[in-house]
Amino acid sequence: MTTTSVPRLKARRTPVKHKRAIAIFLAPFAVLFAAFYLLPIGWAIGQSLLVVERDGTFGKPVEVFGGLTQYILVFQNEAFWAAVGRVALFGVVQVPVMLGFALVLALLLDSPLVKGKKFFRLAFFVPYAVPGVIAAIMWGYLYSPNLSPFAAFTSGFDLLAPETVLWSIANVVTWVYVGYNMLIIYSALLALPSEIFEAARLDGANQLQIALSIKIPLVMPAIVLTAIFSIIGTLQLLAEPQVFRSFTSSVSSTFTPNIAVYTTSAVPNVSLAAAMSVVLAIATFIMSFVFLKFTQRKGDK
Amino acid sequence: MSQISAGAPKEKLASRTAAMIVMGISTLYFLVPIWWLFIGSTKSREQFSSTAGLWFADFNLFTNIADLFAYNDGVYLRWMLNSIVYASFGALLGTLFAAMCGYALAKYRFPGRELIFNTVLGGVLVPATALALPLFLIFSQFNATNTFWSVFLPSIVSPFGVYLARIFAAASVPDELLEAARLDGAGEVRTFFSVSRRLMTPALVTIFLFQFVAIWNNFFLPLIMLRDQTLFPVTLGLYTWNSQVNQIPEIRTFVIIGAFLSIIPLIIAFLSLQRFWRGGLGAGSVK
Numbered sequence: 001m002t003t004t005s006v007p008r009l010k011a012r013r014t015p016v017k018h019k020r021a022i023a024i025f026l027a028p029f030a031v032l033f034a035a036f037y038l039l040p041i042g043w044a045i046g047q048s049l050l051v052v053e054r055d056g057t058f059g060k061p062v063e064v065f066g067g068l069t070q071y072i073l074v075f076q077n078e079a080f081w082a083a084v085g086r087v088a089l090f091g092v093v094q095v096p097v098m099l100g101f102a103l104v105l106a107l108l109l110d111s112p113l114v115k116g117k118k119f120f121r122l123a124f125f126v127p128y129a130v131p132g133v134i135a136a137i138m139w140g141y142l143y144s145p146n147l148s149p150f151a152a153f154t155s156g157f158d159l160l161a162p163e164t165v166l167w168s169i170a171n172v173v174t175w176v177y178v179g180y181n182m183l184i185i186y187s188a189l190l191a192l193p194s195e196i197f198e199a200a201r202l203d204g205a206n207q208l209q210i211a212l213s214i215k216i217p218l219v220m221p222a223i224v225l226t227a228i229f230s231i232i233g234t235l236q237l238l239a240e241p242q243v244f245r246s247f248t249s250s251v252s253s254t255f256t257p258n259i260a261v262y263t264t265s266a267v268p269n270v271s272l273a274a275a276m277s278v279v280l281a282i283a284t285f286i287m288s289f290v291f292l293k294f295t296q297r298k299g300d301k
Numbered sequence: 302m303s304q305i306s307a308g309a310p311k312e313k314l315a316s317r318t319a320a321m322i323v324m325g326i327s328t329l330y331f332l333v334p335i336w337w338l339f340i341g342s343t344k345s346r347e348q349f350s351s352t353a354g355l356w357f358a359d360f361n362l363f364t365n366i367a368d369l370f371a372y373n374d375g376v377y378l379r380w381m382l383n384s385i386v387y388a389s390f391g392a393l394l395g396t397l398f399a400a401m402c403g404y405a406l407a408k409y410r411f412p413g414r415e416l417i418f419n420t421v422l423g424g425v426l427v428p429a430t431a432l433a434l435p436l437f438l439i440f441s442q443f444n445a446t447n448t449f450w451s452v453f454l455p456s457i458v459s460p461f462g463v464y465l466a467r468i469f470a471a472a473s474v475p476d477e478l479l480e481a482a483r484l485d486g487a488g489e490v491r492t493f494f495s496v497s498r499r500l501m502t503p504a505l506v507t508i509f510l511f512q513f514v515a516i517w518n519n520f521f522l523p524l525i526m527l528r529d530q531t532l533f534p535v536t537l538g539l540y541t542w543n544s545q546v547n548q549i550p551e552i553r554t555f556v557i558i559g560a561f562l563s564i565i566p567l568i569i570a571f572l573s574l575q576r577f578w579r580g581g582l583g584a585g586s587v588k
Binding site: 020029035104114131135146258278 | 397437547
């Protein structure tokens with residue numbers, strides 16, 4: 001601790017050079033970041049502390065300070081917590097499956113076993129160019145019991161039923177993002193110096209052993225990065241289930257936390273919706289942060 | 302364990318075949334849905350539901366496209382144009398601002414530098430959808446919801462772009478070069494635009510592309526902000542059409558062909574720029 005503070009003190013003493021240039025470089029982003037990131041966060045917190053009061057039954061509604069009233073309502077809101085539980089279950093299953101799939105494909109692409117790498121790399125990445133809304137519309141038809149080209153299967157096994165629709169949505173998200181995550185891991189694999197593997201190969205290790213004991217540990221930072229983005233994405237889940245609402249009644253108006261926020265704000269009950277947004281943002285932040293710290297700790301040992 | 306590593310040729314053939322089977326099945330998984338969408342776009346409304354989904358019937362692609370473009374005074378073309386404007390100008394400005402900020406954080410020492418960087422990093426972890434509702438509330442204070450700017454301005458901000466730009470500037474712009482430029486009497490801002498920007502090009506293309514995709518795919522913000530359908534991006538437009546299919550069945554053809562046409566620009570952008578973004582993609586993960 002003491003050793004790190006010494007150079008910092010030294011840096012403070014030297015005057016800052018190029019002040020004007022630094023200001024020019026920082027200003028545009030800083031202004032926009034303050035206006036469209038920091039201000040909304042502050043606004044959401046402010047709005048979430050308000051309650052609506054009326055003078056009598058037909059009086060004019062007035063927003064007054066209500067302390068943590070909305071947060072108590074959020075914590076009592078069973079539909080919201082059911083939605084949180086649903087995306088948590090979704091994340092626990094979908095994120096490892098997707099990243100495992102992406103890792104296997106990246107390792108295969110990086111191994112000498114596969115020919116035609118350029119083609120596969122592009123073929124797997126193409127779904128990333130499909131927006132979530134479009135992907136959900138497409139898969140909605142593929143799941144449909146009568147319009148699907150796989151109707152022989154989908155007419156007998158309902159993929160849009162209340163018990164299955166969450167996993168049907170998980171498949172849409174997986175389909176879109178596997179290739180993207182694969183490319184991030186694959187780029188990390190390409191960046192590894194090949195001398196590392198030479199020694200292992202000379203010792204007689206096969207591709208599987210090299211992958212498990214050398215490659216995977218070395219690309220862990222890339223996997224952690226993809227995991228964090230996937231966790232954030234899962235808690236934010238909105239477009240795909242929202243689209244599925246026009247294919248099936250199994251997706252309720254509070255299916256995911258974000259759909260619950262949207263539905264609540266349309267009531268309109270903006271203060272409660274703002275409190276939900278804040279709870280959701282804090283939960284996302286904490287989860288990604290904890291995951292980051294947890295994996296870093298593990299990596300150090 | 303040691304006998305596995307013998308690496309007999311037979312075993313090699315077996316693992317090679319297994320690897321290619323995995324790759325083949327994966328290719329089908331990723332491409333069959335898009336193939337289906339393409340086939341669906343070539344069919345008339347009757348044949349869409351009556352013929353096999355994965356192969357051609359009568360080739361109606363161009364009639365379908367003409368009908369789509371004519372429907373509702375060509376609102377689909379309007380949506381595509383909107384998406385292109387939101388995404389390309391938003392990503393362009395966003396990349397420029399993120400690059401300048403990341404560059405300053407990487408190449409200059411000043412008090413508060415780490416604080417700014419950590420705040421921006423925190424911004425990466427804040428879900429964009431959590432901002433959509435408060436942004437709506439703020440814009441409604443200024444009666445500015447349901448406008449072009451209400452969707453465009455918030456899309457410009459890319460904290461992840463700043464993060465990538467900082468890593469890339471630190472790695473690819475040598476301090477000696479900046480010193481040399483200073484000795485030549487070039488100003489800091491000019492040096493950035495003439496020298497450093499060029500060295501950072503792979504990162505900039507990456508930031509641009511990923512922000513372009515993020516804006517193109519954005520759904521919650523336009524959903525919450527916009528009522529006027531002439532301002533819709535194509536994702537929101539197709540979403541509203543798709544939710545009307547049960548009332549207006551003939552719209553289904555337009556949803557299918559519209560979905561197919563809307564993914565073509567992004568696929569082309571990715572394919573044509575891949576030599577840039579592939580280099581930049583790994584940068585975020587390699588510290």
